[in-house]
Amino acid sequence: MIRKIVKIDAEKCNGCGACAKACLEDAIAIIDGKAVLLRDDYCDGLGNCLPVCPMDAIGFEEREAAAFDEEAVKRNQEMKKQGAMSQPIGASCSGIKMQSFARPAVSNTMAGNVQSELRQWPVQIKLAPVQAPYFDNADVLIAADCSAYAYGNFHADFIRGRVTLIGCPKLDAVDYSEKLTAIFAQNNIKSLLLARMEVPCCGGMQKAVQIARDNSGKQIPVRVVTISAQGQIVKEEIV
Secondary structure: OEEEEEEEOOOOOOOOOHHHHHOOOOOEEEEOOEEEEOOHHHOOOOOOOHHHOOOOOEEEEEEEOOOOOHHHHHHHHHHHHHHHHHOOOOOOOOOOOOEEOOOOOOOOOOOOOOOOOOOEEOOEOOOOOOOOHHHOOEEEEEEEOOHHHHOOOHHHHHHOOOEEEEEOOOOOOOOHHHHHHHHHHHOOEEEEEEEEEOOHHHHHHHHHHHHHHHHHOOOOOEEEEEEOOOOOEEEEEEO
């Protein structure tokens, strides 16, 4: 959907954190010294963050964005609250810090080990940023999380050269299509590869990817690879 949402100018931002403190929905965080909109559906578009920014780095824009989801905001805030209660004072979780990895041409791992092909973090669809530099002109792998355990050569055949996002429509009580729509719409993505299992619940993953692609307004080719529980590729198609 097209709606009003905050836009952060990273060049002007000094990382003071005033906007993050002012945001009642916890939609903004300071990552690598800059304010970042974590998820479109956390932003209500009311702009409590605008007047507190000393650098005039925040404004409004109208663009394709997931609808504001008050329930998702409440769930996120409750999870943060529970996490804070379980950690020592002053501790924080760096698990969703956005990172990109440069892989060496020659493996420097221990003899007999296979080098990881993962290029970025986080990988969970729910935690992934809507916008990130590594999405620009990228080939993207969206994988049902069981697929990497079933298919033995998963890193070399699927992850290599791609940005990776994973999830499970059976276990995650979320609609992936809204988050994926925002990612597809706001980034220049070259291609999509979906690695799914042959089990029926993985049909939800394929449906979410197709809906997101169609709703994004982008003509992105989607290659679907279906893997059996025994680790064999049983079907390949373009949708």
